[in-house]
Amino acid sequence: MRGTSSRKPKIGVFFCTCKGSIGKNVDLNELESRVKENPDVVLCIRHDKLCEKDGQAFLKDQISNTDVDRIVLVGCTPRTYEEVINKGALEAGINRHLVEHVNIRELCEWIHPDEKSATEKAVFLVLGSIARVAFAQEVLDKQVILKNNNVLIIGGGIAGITSALELIKNEISVHLVEKTDKLGGRAYELDTQRLSEEDVILPNINELIKSDKFHVMLESEVVDVNGTLGDYKVKIASKDKEEELDVGAIVIATGSELFDAIRILEYKYDDADVIDFFELEKMLVKDEVKVPSSGEIPKRINFIQCVGSRDENKGNAHCSLVCCTYAIKQAAKIKILYPDTEVYIHYMDLRGPECGFEEYFLDAQKKGVNFIRGRVAEIQKDGKNLILRTEHIELGDIMSLPSDLVVLSVGQQASVETQKLADMVHLPLDKDGFLGYYNDRFEILDRRGISIAGCAQGPRGVARSISDAKKAVREIAGIMKKGFTARSIHSVIDETRCAGCRICEELCPYEAIYMKNVKDHVTEESRLISSVNLAVCQGCGACAMACPGGVPQLIGYSNKEILAQIDELI
Amino acid sequence: MVTEAQPKENEVVSDDKEGDFEPKIIGFLCNWCSYTGADLAGVSRLQYPPNFIPIRVMCTGAVDPVYVIKALLEGADSVLVAGCHPGDCHYLSGNFKARRRIAILKKLLENLGLEERRIRLEWISASEGQKFADTVNEMVKETKKMGPNPIKKEWDI
Amino acid sequence: MSKNVRLNVEEDLLSTVNELFKKMLEKDAADVLIVPQDVPSGACTVQTLVRYPAGLRALNPFAFVLPSNSADILVKTTDQASQERIVVVFRPCELRAVFELAKLNQINLDNVTLISVDCLGTLPVPEYVELAQKSENGLTMKLLFDVQKGGKESLLGLDLRSACQICELPVMDNADVSICTIGLNLQKEVLLKANTPKGEEFLGAIGMELSEEEDPESRKKALEQLFKVKAEAREKLDAQVKEEVKDIAGYMTVLASCINCHNCMKVCPICYCKECFFDSDILKPSPKQLLDKSEKRKVVRMPIDTTLYHIGRMNHMITSCVSCGMCESACPSKLPLLAIYHAFGSDVQALFNYVAGRSLEEELPLATFKEEELESA
Numbered sequence A: 001m002r003g004t005s006s007r008k009p010k011i012g013v014f015f016c017t018c019k020g021s022i023g024k025n026v027d028l029n030e031l032e033s034r035v036k037e038n039p040d041v042v043l044c045i046r047h048d049k050l051c052e053k054d055g056q057a058f059l060k061d062q063i064s065n066t067d068v069d070r071i072v073l074v075g076c077t078p079r080t081y082e083e084v085i086n087k088g089a090l091e092a093g094i095n096r097h098l099v100e101h102v103n104i105r106e107l108c109e110w111i112h113p114d115e116k117s118a119t120e121k122a123v124f125l126v127l128g129s130i131a132r133v134a135f136a137q138e139v140l141d142k143q144v145i146l147k148n149n150n151v152l153i154i155g156g157g158i159a160g161i162t163s164a165l166e167l168i169k170n171e172i173s174v175h176l177v178e179k180t181d182k183l184g185g186r187a188y189e190l191d192t193q194r195l196s197e198e199d200v201i202l203p204n205i206n207e208l209i210k211s212d213k214f215h216v217m218l219e220s221e222v223v224d225v226n227g228t229l230g231d232y233k234v235k236i237a238s239k240d241k242e243e244e245l246d247v248g249a250i251v252i253a254t255g256s257e258l259f260d261a262i263r264i265l266e267y268k269y270d271d272a273d274v275i276d277f278f279e280l281e282k283m284l285v286k287d288e289v290k291v292p293s294s295g296e297i298p299k300r301i302n303f304i305q306c307v308g309s310r311d312e313n314k315g316n317a318h319c320s321l322v323c324c325t326y327a328i329k330q331a332a333k334i335k336i337l338y339p340d341t342e343v344y345i346h347y348m349d350l351r352g353p354e355c356g357f358e359e360y361f362l363d364a365q366k367k368g369v370n371f372i373r374g375r376v377a378e379i380q381k382d383g384k385n386l387i388l389r390t391e392h393i394e395l396g397d398i399m400s401l402p403s404d405l406v407v408l409s410v411g412q413q414a415s416v417e418t419q420k421l422a423d424m425v426h427l428p429l430d431k432d433g434f435l436g437y438y439n440d441r442f443e444i445l446d447r448r449g450i451s452i453a454g455c456a457q458g459p460r461g462v463a464r465s466i467s468d469a470k471k472a473v474r475e476i477a478g479i480m481k482k483g484f485t486a487r488s489i490h491s492v493i494d495e496t497r498c499a500g501c502r503i504c505e506e507l508c509p510y511e512a513i514y515m516k517n518v519k520d521h522v523t524e525e526s527r528l529i530s531s532v533n534l535a536v537c538q539g540c541g542a543c544a545m546a547c548p549g550g551v552p553q554l555i556g557y558s559n560k561e562i563l564a565q566i567d568e569l570i
Numbered sequence B: 001m002v003t004e005a006q007p008k009e010n011e012v013v014s015d016d017k018e019g020d021f022e023p024k025i026i027g028f029l030c031n032w033c034s035y036t037g038a039d040l041a042g043v044s045r046l047q048y049p050p051n052f053i054p055i056r057v058m059c060t061g062a063v064d065p066v067y068v069i070k071a072l073l074e075g076a077d078s079v080l081v082a083g084c085h086p087g088d089c090h091y092l093s094g095n096f097k098a099r100r101r102i103a104i105l106k107k108l109l110e111n112l113g114l115e116e117r118r119i120r121l122e123w124i125s126a127s128e129g130q131k132f133a134d135t136v137n138e139m140v141k142e143t144k145k146m147g148p149n150p151i152k153k154e155w156d157i
Numbered sequence C: 001m002s003k004n005v006r007l008n009v010e011e012d013l014l015s016t017v018n019e020l021f022k023k024m025l026e027k028d029a030a031d032v033l034i035v036p037q038d039v040p041s042g043a044c045t046v047q048t049l050v051r052y053p054a055g056l057r058a059l060n061p062f063a064f065v066l067p068s069n070s071a072d073i074l075v076k077t078t079d080q081a082s083q084e085r086i087v088v089v090f091r092p093c094e095l096r097a098v099f100e101l102a103k104l105n106q107i108n109l110d111n112v113t114l115i116s117v118d119c120l121g122t123l124p125v126p127e128y129v130e131l132a133q134k135s136e137n138g139l140t141m142k143l144l145f146d147v148q149k150g151g152k153e154s155l156l157g158l159d160l161r162s163a164c165q166i167c168e169l170p171v172m173d174n175a176d177v178s179i180c181t182i183g184l185n186l187q188k189e190v191l192l193k194a195n196t197p198k199g200e201e202f203l204g205a206i207g208m209e210l211s212e213e214e215d216p217e218s219r220k221k222a223l224e225q226l227f228k229v230k231a232e233a234r235e236k237l238d239a240q241v242k243e244e245v246k247d248i249a250g251y252m253t254v255l256a257s258c259i260n261c262h263n264c265m266k267v268c269p270i271c272y273c274k275e276c277f278f279d280s281d282i283l284k285p286s287p288k289q290l291l292d293k294s295e296k297r298k299v300v301r302m303p304i305d306t307t308l309y310h311i312g313r314m315n316h317m318i319t320s321c322v323s324c325g326m327c328e329s330a331c332p333s334k335l336p337l338l339a340i341y342h343a344f345g346s347d348v349q350a351l352f353n354y355v356a357g358r359s360l361e362e363e364l365p366l367a368t369f370k371e372e373e374l375e376s377a
């Protein structure tokens, strides 16, 4: 076995001059000759830039042409090029744990102007690492297969449904929890073909329901989440019962909710003829618009933008991203239905992040939609008539506009469900109350087996919810099917030596340690010993320090390696 | 019986003469903060004496006190354990665990007459290159004042 | 206040207590007893496992000898699946170790009833055996009365083990049941106390009627006196050993005679590891490493790493050290291990406001941490 005296290590030491920036204070010749005295060193060689292409080629060449079985790289800080170099070494057949990096640039060359002492220190550092790497063990990256590979999707809106279909396509069983009594959410009530920037085809819910891999729980809610990737226990409360579900991963697709316009008193949302964009859309999908109080076709319609959005005092600070596009398209459609109806859109500034927005805007203008820049101060009721009092920034004027129908473009805000769930799975919310931080941190979440899809991350339209959901479950689907590769630095437990005191379990910050029951076949004693869940272990080494017996060891940072290094350094 | 004069015990292993004593200080630096802080000191060309020899560990919470004991018994004159500031540990709480272990060890060694200042636990962030250099400078100065690690005189450890 | 009952001494104390334990088995209040009994020759007193009344031959929980810390017996007799109801009679220092080991998940206390006895101390095993062989029957009673009476000649001039001389907890008031002897007229009675609901139920099950009587004055006085004597001895010993090892040179003088047998670890109830770190391969140097050492250090004491073992082990177990002194008793070289562990241990435990084995609730210092603490350290 390597690491014991029975087999002599063959160590290759590579010196990188970092394009000449190492070698002025550290005497590389002296360093090399001292290192060569070590009987374990079989190769001692210099290069200018090991981190670059030809350096990598050189490294691989040297490794392939000699019988070195572990290497020490002497050069710059491992914080920069460790991964690059380890990868190169691996391609030449040296496991990453058999590579030691010695930083003589930041830790010698650049701080010690005195050649003698800089070199002396460098000698120590290199010899220390040689001693350490001699005890390094080859550990191949481990493929982890999960205990449970069903996925729980929380939320049956467009993001949840898309996620479910994607997963089912990948042969993964899905449980979907929806708090209302039907699937679909808001998206299926909109004319998405008309509203969206791109061609959107809503997934077919029936296709989903037909699948035997799809299990839906309507009027249900998640009340507790425990466990970790591959082994989640989720408590779900339905109308008349509470049940526990075992799943491997969780997709949070709790969506957003629409701002409740009643909160802005000036806009008189309690008036029958003041409606929000969603109510208008329900009429538009039937190709007719009527004034609710009279049942007549409206002659004047006013849209008010940013209701509850970009308004820290009365609503939410964030921009809801899709309302401008929706209003413009709804207005254009009204003009097609009723060319004689006057349509006004009151806006602060128009925001349409998707491409194509400008064309829709021009098209609406062409169709006769009026755009008025300014904040609407209030809506007054004069007998049966609604009157908008608003500023007109371009004219620098205050105007009163009579209106048969007022449409409030309410924005999206974080849903209460999202916030409750975030708490259950210990994820912090962004300042707007969404799980928005996680878009670019997929790796961390995937490791936990949690994915976030759709508006739970922040306001967005249908098209983006669909594409997001697909992206969000792609990784999860892969992990559920094939498992994944554990972090290369992780803890390993020598089961035969574990006394089961559980201090490591107590001190692991990630709950990566779990106890498993074993029965000694000789003594029949049944006892708990600790085990590492490689899906979760981050390689912090807390367990290794926690255990007085040295039972958990951190790969690449084992007691033996570090003690050997200390020995050599003093 | 005539015997030759035996060398005094302490001459056997200790070559340090008073006065020009150059201490050796071993430092365990956490990968995420203090090691990076040391790198920054290098990048900023902050000078500090070469008496300090660093060992990179993943986290202060992974520094087994046995490493510190070992370093001191082997003859290190001081030992530094440096990591992220409280609350900033890359692994959430490693530094809090380290603080307990080091406190225990210090108490034991203090009782054996080893100066408390020979073991130091410091919080040095990735952006505190200057603090890193200052800490090393200070430790070297202090250690010189304390003199060689008394353990070095005892060859029968 | 704990519920209690006076148990009248019939023939003599030992046979009365023997009967009491018989009753536990007869009334099916326990499946197995773990109790100290005199060996047939009378030369020593050892722990025994007893399942039937007939196995109770010579119960003697008061003997002035403690061959080993019995906590380990519970480690060996309980596991995750334990079902049998076990009743043990342990001394306070043994129970303290039980508490520590339970917190370390080495003992499953679910079905265990803990009975403590007042402990007036124990003699080193060889000295006790010599004494026991010389004396007629009734050595325990004779010593008990002697010590209760006090005075210089109380132990036939012998010294208690140093652990016992400085004992912090000669009585234990959080075992399920305690058998109290100190300050009582043992020709007439002993006191049984139920300190927990489990203990009350247990005494009820063997037909005891409990009341809430205060400790008799004589007991209060005797305890006060006992605590005072022990505290004085403790202070003296702590100061003395701290002086002895006040520097590394002093410590090395102490360690000079260590023969590296690691008995101190083997008999330590707290050392629960399956294999000691300091015996493991992790510390085993390769031949090359070992020989290279001589180049660096010029001279190397063999076997290597004696001091690393001592400081390292102390660092591992000191927060849970219950000062039972088994280490010192087992040391062939008579190193003052108990004195060191006690003096150092109380310093360390004080850092965390912890007293090893004081209670089951206090968290092990090594298994937890606080965000705000030790700021100056």
Ligand code: SF4
Pocket: A490, A491, A507, A508, A509, A510, A511, A512, A513, A532, A536, A537, A538, A539, A540, A541, A542, A543, A544, A552, A554
């Ligand atoms: S290395 Fe850290 S994360 Fe991994 S099991 Fe140990 S304590 Fe937990």
Ligand code: SF4
Pocket: C257, C258, C259, C260, C261, C262, C263, C264, C265, C327, C330, C331, C332, C333, C334, C335, C337
């Ligand atoms: S029992 Fe005594 S001799 Fe044996 S290892 Fe311990 S201190 Fe040394």
Ligand code: FES
Pocket: B030, B031, B032, B033, B034, B058, B059, B060, B061, B082, B083, B084, B089, B090, B091, B092, B093, B094, B095
């Ligand atoms: S990672 Fe720096 S102290 Fe834990």
